Amino acid sequence: MLKSVVRAVGAAVRVSNATVTSSVRAAPLRSSSGYRPKLFSSKVLTPSISCGCGGLHTEGDKAFGDFLTDEIKEEKKIQKSKTLPKMSGGWELEMNGTEAKLVRFVSGEKVTVTFNVNNSIPPNFGEEVEQGQQKPAEEEPEIVSTPNFVVEVTKQGAKHSLVFDCNFPEDEISHGEGEEESDIFAIREVSFQPEGDGDWKETSYTLNTDSLDWALYDHLMDFLADRGVDNTFADELMELSTAVEHQEYIKFLEDLQSFVKCT
Secondary structure: OHHHHHHOOOOOHHHHHOOOOOOOOOOOOOOOOOOOOOOOOOOEEOOOOOOOOOOOEEHHHHHHHHHHHHHHHHHHHHOOOOOOOOOOOOOEEEEEOOEEEEEEEEOOEEEEEEEEOOOOOOOOOOOOOOOOOOOOHHHOOOOOOOOOEEEEEEOOOOOOEEEEEEEOOOOOOOOOOOOOOOOOOEEEEEEEEOOOOOOOOOOOOEEEOOOOOHHHHHHHHHHHHOOOOOHHHHHHHHHHHHHHHHHHHHHHHHHHHHHHHOO
């Protein structure tokens, strides 16, 4: 029972302590009335001969392109590395755009972990900066990607895979105290699904852990830990996801710049 209580102690406490890439992204300025002030007139410029696209170009487009140039430079300055960090434990990484798949084989079992970096940045619940003021650079919150992830365990000869839907809880809920290290991720749902099926079938029974007996939940967490999905894995997954998200963000800015400037 002590171990189960410990697991419930602040499952997300260490998420905010992960050492990851920071960002210079800022929220758009808005006037006191709630409307975003227009920075430039919409005067249409004559299409550039060097561009050759014959499309619409405005002063706002030019300013937007210049802003993106500076933004890309700043983001690349804080990018730790152009190569993605490697996962320990023999995990093989497969990338498909914003989706990442980690595969590992353990004594004849195949363990697959899938996550997507889209919408993986949790909202900032800190105090908002008053309009016209800026936070000192050292006070800028670090941006951490904490994606939901799915663990699929497949055994040879089995008709279905055992699938775990996991997440990094945002709320810091304390149920007690213990000496053991608490978990930084949680299991939300468990189900048997056809191997490799991306979408869960609604006709398959899904076990929700919200009202689950803690002893059973402990065994499920131990089952994952025995296959390499533990706190160390979760820490490294956050680091990998943060690097992927930042990489994709820079690529998006570069694509946006090319589209706006039509170069």
